[in-house]
Amino acid sequence: LKNKQKEAFREEFLDLHPTDQTEIFKQMSHEKRKAVYDYLRAKEFAELFQGLALHEQKQVFTELEDQYALEMLKQLPADDITDFFSEIPDHISTYLLSSMNVEEAENIKFLLSHQDDSAGSLMTTEFISVSPTATIDEVMEQLRQEGMGAETIYYIYVVDQSNKLIGVVSLREIISAPLQLTIDQVMKEQVVTVFPTMDQERVSKVIKDYNLLAVPVVSEDEQLVGIITVDDVLDVLDDEVSEDIGEFAAARGAVDLDVSSMVATKKRLPWLVLLLLIGMLTAGLIGTFEATLAEVALLAMFIPLIADMAGNTGTQSLAVVVRGLALNQFNRDTIIRLIKRETATGLMMGIVCGIIVSMIALFLSQGSPILGFIIGVSLFVTILFSTLSGTIIPLLIHKLKIDPVVASGPFITTINDIIGLFVYFSIATSLLHYF
Amino acid sequence: LKNKQKEAFREEFLDLHPTDQTEIFKQMSHEKRKAVYDYLRAKEFAELFQGLALHEQKQVFTELEDQYALEMLKQLPADDITDFFSEIPDHISTYLLSSMNVEEAENIKFLLSHQDDSAGSLMTTEFISVSPTATIDEVMEQLRQEGMGAETIYYIYVVDQSNKLIGVVSLREIISAPLQLTIDQVMKEQVVTVFPTMDQERVSKVIKDYNLLAVPVVSEDEQLVGIITVDDVLDVLDDEVSEDIGEFAAARGAVDLDVSSMVATKKRLPWLVLLLLIGMLTAGLIGTFEATLAEVALLAMFIPLIADMAGNTGTQSLAVVVRGLALNQFNRDTIIRLIKRETATGLMMGIVCGIIVSMIALFLSQGSPILGFIIGVSLFVTILFSTLSGTIIPLLIHKLKIDPVVASGPFITTINDIIGLFVYFSIATSLLHYF
Structure with missing residues (x-):
């Protein structure tokens, strides 16, 4: 009876596309997985194994019997074995290599010798x-x-x-x-x-x-x-998107779920500390306007608004430049066109946001127009300037052959913060006797 | 002589890969391009034309003679003709369709009938x-x-x-x-x-x-x-990366260089206005602490620092969640593991940043430890809380079937700003008599 059931399962399961086999396998309990190792031949299991993510492969590998595991490994394409070997401890991969025939082992050692993220690490030797x-x-x-x-x-x-x-x-x-x-x-x-x-x-x-x-x-x-x-390249593109998003969020190399909190801290903390130190510049600027603030404490109300809007607007423009660079779209003509467009865009956005914020401030301060005027003008300047610096700074940084995403974000936000808040407090200080 | 030169150019040029032909063509002046139209047969030019971006195709198309243009179009794969037709004015595409044979025209009309960004708009009918x-x-x-x-x-x-x-x-x-x-x-x-x-x-x-x-x-x-x-999918992935980065930067649909300033403003301004209105909440919060600020104006110094760090930390965690969702990695187990990891990460980053900022504040204020203590504790709370809200809010928003990237960014930053600044001013107010 058991044999009949086993055959029925085998047939139905193997009829599925390997990708679907993998999906079903991933949902299975530990016990059911054991049945799969029992029912499928090592060669058949290899098809399913290829579809697992590397951390899943590591986990599953520990559940297999030695002989079955080795048998299965031999059925994998060379590039998949290589990826797997580069993830497991050295003494295990050395042991596994020693159990393979010399030619296979040499081939995998050759593939393993290439640097991560290089063409050599992606390639396979199984070509015609x-x-x-x-x-x-x-x-x-x-x-x-x-x-x-x-x-x-x-x-x-x-x-x-x-x-x-x-x-x-x-x-x-x-x-x-x-x-x-x-x-x-x-x-x-x-x-x-x-x-x-x-x-x-x-x-x-x-x-x-x-x-x-x-x-x-x-x-x-x-x-x-x-x-x-x-197909290997399609997987790479996923990694690249993760990398791009990681850079945008100042969390390069730490957007992966599998990373430990120690590693995540190590990758993300340096950026936060850098941003913290840069933020001190803004603190220093506000410190110099202490006298003004002491007279009109309400001026502090709009500090985070200006800081946040400077960051937001700069990031919008940065996104345009980053994509243009990734797609290799820039030459003299397109750069000029882009700067013209961003200037016009910044002007329009600045005018609208400036008017909206003055109206709200006017309403909140119940009739005193000064604060509304100051924050309106400051926000207009902040948005116009932020749009431009968000465009020009990453282009300049790229010229210096530095990766513009990682370097520009904090830089742009800080410069924009400083300009925006400087304008805000300068106007406020000069209009102090109207309050 | 001219004929000989023409043949030599043709041979050398056609020997290149179509992608390289396109690259060289794009660098050519208007005059040289005219020679290319003259030297290459319509069928040969079609290979090069396929490699151009849509806006370049539109430009080049206007430079071609009617008969040559029509001849060339007929040589393009159906999906490329369709992409091109969906970009040009209706009266021109109608005219072009009327010059084709009925079967071809019907086929293209069928392909054109599908919605942008759908499988139907990507497909071709030229299969075996x-x-x-x-x-x-x-x-x-x-x-x-x-x-x-x-x-x-x-x-x-x-x-x-x-x-x-x-x-x-x-x-x-x-x-x-x-x-x-x-x-x-x-x-x-x-x-x-x-x-x-x-x-x-x-x-x-x-x-x-x-x-x-x-x-x-x-x-x-x-x-x-x-x-x-x-190969069509590889091009789609580029668009998708643009979309992801656009969403991250609150500039969805406007990261393309070819978009006019009017369109860019229309796409980006609503986000800025939304962020502006949300920013009013923070302004309101600070307003309620006017009395404290009037006594110690220097407290305003660290407002942008707390606001920026709340945004930065939240964005780092958001990036992790956004990638996990895109790669379909979440289930009960991974979510619990992620929250544990982010808590530990937030704790460590908060402790380090909190200590650093207190030391700097202590140094700047030349010996008065109160401000250093307040900003240190506040930044610790801000970072810990921002890490968690950056993780949990997008997961909740995703549960509500709303796209988490677009909706979460401003939401997270604002909540984090408010928590951070509330802690900052609360501690400051209660310690007011120590200043």
Whole structure:
């Protein structure tokens, strides 16, 4: 009976797409998971295992029996094994490598040798390469044999005897070519390539810009060492979005749920301390207006309003520049157009917000127009100036080859705070006898 | 002579990858561009045209002669024509459609009928479909003939007589299958599909999660109406990042360089006005402490510091939640773990920042420890509380099915401002006689 039930489960479960298998597995209790390890062969479980996040893989791996775990690992694509190995303690990965055959182990050690977030760390060595003198017919035969083990068979890479990359053919071209032609008659010699040390963000840009399904990775001496496929790049883009949002929020490297509170503090605290020190400048500025404040304590009411609005407006403009830089949209013309547009936008927003805040202040202070006038004008200046500094400062910082997101946010907010509050207190001080 | 030069240019230029052709073309002066239109055939120019951004396409289109322009349009993939048509004035697209043959025009009108940012607006109708009774051999022959015109030949979709999608085969599987088998013997019947009305962000998630190169679009009655390929999704992801950053900066829909100052103001101003009105709450709070401020004007010094730090800390935590939601990482367990982590993180960051700011205040006020004590304790409370509200508020807002990024930012900053400043002034007021 148990065997029958087992077979029924197996069949139904394996009929699902591996991604769905993974989703169901993730919802299972510890006991049910044990049944899965029992019911599925190591090779079948490998499909499901690939879909897990790295921290889930680590957890699941501890639940597997040694032999089953090793068997399963061998079925994973080389780039997935590499990702997994780079996450587990060294003595375990060394032990696992020693249980593999020499060739496999060497391959994984080679892949592990590349830096995180580089093309080398993303690539896999499971590609199809052919000689330029092979015929279409021979290549088709090779695809039939090697096809299922390769990461993609849709691009076939052409290498000479010394493994130098000399061309590429798509499977689409192979399919429509006469069988007796040789590869060098149909291949493209201009191949878009990347280097193992290239940053993964640039790799994803190459794949996107050239509409590729995969890009070959070549060493300095033009040897073909691996390929990176578009699905790996899609995962990278998720990481990049996390990175962008992290930078925007001054929490770079700490937006991941899996990070411990110690690590989160270590990544986020330095920014807070920096912002704190910069904030002292504003405190100092207000300190110099102590006499004015002592006379009209109500002036303090609008300090956070000006500070917050300066930050908000600057951040809006910063977002435009950051996206433009990421998408590589800037040249002399577009920069001039952008500055003109932001000036006009800042003017309009400043006028509207200035009028609204004066009206409210007038209403709150029940008829005394002075405070309304001061806060209205100050907010107008703050918004106009913040829009411009939010545009120009990140562009300047980028010129200095510093990452504009991380560096600009606090900088912009502080300068805008200071300008806004300086205007506010200057007008207030000069109009003091009208209060 | 001119002809020789023309041929030399043509050959060299066409040897480049279309993406590189586009890049070079974009750098050219108006005169040189004219030569390109002259030297390249409409079909050849179409390759380059596809790589241009929509606003560049609009510009370039006006420079082309009518006949050449029409010829070129016909060579574009259906989804590219559709994108372009949705950007140009209606009377021009109507005129262009009337110059095309009826079938082509109907196809484009069908694609144009879908909503922006939906699966329908992304899809193309240029896919390969076969009958379940076709043999592998017949399908290979069909691929040879239709292959070059299709958007992808790497997935072959199987439809019955009524055009209902009943299966899918990858070219990889076709290649390794014996020639005499029929498609229904090798196809997978469980096909991952999307609907024409599905949001493009969800489409890209499907393609990413299932590691697909393309996904079929089916109507409600399961008819196959189009496909969406992974390269279109890569472009969508860029838009989505812009959207995310726009939301984070309260500038949703206005981070694009091509937006006019009028549109930018219209999109950004409502947020600023909202933030302005919310900011009035803080102003009101400070107003109630007028008496304290009148006695110790220096207390105003640290108002912007507390306001800014409350915003910064809250935003850091918000970033964690926003990413977790986007990546679908939350369940009861992860939420509890996150809140524990953020509490610990907030405690540590609060202690460090609190100590630093008291020391600085002590130093600035030259020996009077009261202000240092007040600001230190207040900043500690502000940071701890901001970390928690930055975590919990967006989770609650998400429960209410409101987009947490747009709604949370101002909300969090304001609540944190108020708590922080309330603590600050409360302590200050109760310690007033020690100043």
